[in-house]
Amino acid sequence: MRFVHVSDVHWGMLPDSDKPWAKDRAYDIKETFAKVISKTKELNADLLLISGDLFHRSPLIADLKEINSLFNTIPYTKIIIVAGANDRLRKNSNVLSFNFAKNVHYITSEDIESIYFQDLNVEIHAFSYYTQELKTRMIDNLNIKDDDKTHIVVAYGGDTTHMPIDLDKLTNQNISYYALGSVHKPTELVEKKIVYPGSLEPLDISEQGDRGIFIGDINTITKQVERVYFQPMSKLHYIALSVTVSKETTNEELSRTIVSEIRKRGDENIYRLRLIGKHDPETVFDFQNLTHLVRIVDIIDESEPEYNFAELTKNHAEDMIGFYIQALQKENPKEMSEIEKKALYYGINALLKTGEVKL
Numbered sequence: 001m002r003f004v005h006v007s008d009v010h011w012g013m014l015p016d017s018d019k020p021w022a023k024d025r026a027y028d029i030k031e032t033f034a035k036v037i038s039k040t041k042e043l044n045a046d047l048l049l050i051s052g053d054l055f056h057r058s059p060l061i062a063d064l065k066e067i068n069s070l071f072n073t074i075p076y077t078k079i080i081i082v083a084g085a086n087d088r089l090r091k092n093s094n095v096l097s098f099n100f101a102k103n104v105h106y107i108t109s110e111d112i113e114s115i116y117f118q119d120l121n122v123e124i125h126a127f128s129y130y131t132q133e134l135k136t137r138m139i140d141n142l143n144i145k146d147d148d149k150t151h152i153v154v155a156y157g158g159d160t161t162h163m164p165i166d167l168d169k170l171t172n173q174n175i176s177y178y179a180l181g182s183v184h185k186p187t188e189l190v191e192k193k194i195v196y197p198g199s200l201e202p203l204d205i206s207e208q209g210d211r212g213i214f215i216g217d218i219n220t221i222t223k224q225v226e227r228v229y230f231q232p233m234s235k236l237h238y239i240a241l242s243v244t245v246s247k248e249t250t251n252e253e254l255s256r257t258i259v260s261e262i263r264k265r266g267d268e269n270i271y272r273l274r275l276i277g278k279h280d281p282e283t284v285f286d287f288q289n290l291t292h293l294v295r296i297v298d299i300i301d302e303s304e305p306e307y308n309f310a311e312l313t314k315n316h317a318e319d320m321i322g323f324y325i326q327a328l329q330k331e332n333p334k335e336m337s338e339i340e341k342k343a344l345y346y347g348i349n350a351l352l353k354t355g356e357v358k359l
Helices: 022-043 061-071 167-171 251-265 288-292 309-315 320-328 338-355
Strands: 002-006 047-051 078-082 104-106 113-117 122-126 150-156 177-181 187-190 194-196 212-218 225-232 238-245 270-279 296-301
Touching: 002 022, 002 177, 022 061, 022 212, 047 150, 047 177, 078 122, 078 150, 167 187, 167 194, 238 251, 251 270, 251 288
Parallel strands: 002 047, 047 078, 078 104, 122 150, 150 177, 177 194, 238 270, 270 296
Antiparallel strands: 002 212, 113 122, 187 194, 212 225
8 A cells, every 4th residue: 555645735825925936936835736646646646645734824715626626636546634733624614615526535523533445444543623732642542453454643743732742652552654744844753654744845944955745655464664755846945055255255256156156056946145254344245136146035144354453453552443342352252252243343343434544
């Protein structure tokens, strides 16, 4: 028996909503989920397990129609869906009255319910969220009988505010596979048994690395998962990129370097740019021209102006500049915090400009 496990799709989300590529990212999520459906069909998978947050919010009828049209393309795959914290069910949720394809089993109970598929001899145990938080241990003590069925749990959570779990209890239950959701990083808590596939697409700069789905095979005789493997699916990555500057670095040179480094790694990706090194105190880096060329979600400037504090202190021993340096600078500059460094640099820069003093 083959299954595909996906979670935290967040259909309808607008990642990087304040950026010009936000609508493209919303489309990427939908396109990648369509790829998952195609992959499920290619694999001839028996089960598609969707463990929460398929939608970013309570879905509109238009969302359900769009996603159901995809489900219709894999009529021989049984699809099990649970609602997570973001797409939690409400009394007036469209999900409750929507007519899904016959192969779709959207779990609408807030208590554990079981669905048995006789042709596969598999029983699914699952529930959906009706609240944003859930502190009840829903799956720790399921008391599953030791029978000839294959048992699978589909659930969302695993932390203190979203269905806490006890790994020892889960491991000792008669469950072949726990298809979990909510953790956005692909994670096997227990190899081939307790698994988070992570978000389908990276949703912000904190989600670096591959994103995708897990594919697994269960031996229906032994009821053991024979193999489960991660399959990357996302269209792009968020990447942290560090660029070193020097006293000779100009704005134009820095822009060329950034664009070159990004194009080596892929224009389609989204970057957090970090500047390191020391720059000319008179140079102010301007990144406005880059926004039309590459995708940079934010810029962290950790570069430092290259002041000669010893020379400044010597030349200004009796004025405010010298006093300011002596008051803020520590004997070992490495002991200074980033805030202390910035206070020193900005203060000296202001004093030098106010006094029109040359370096």
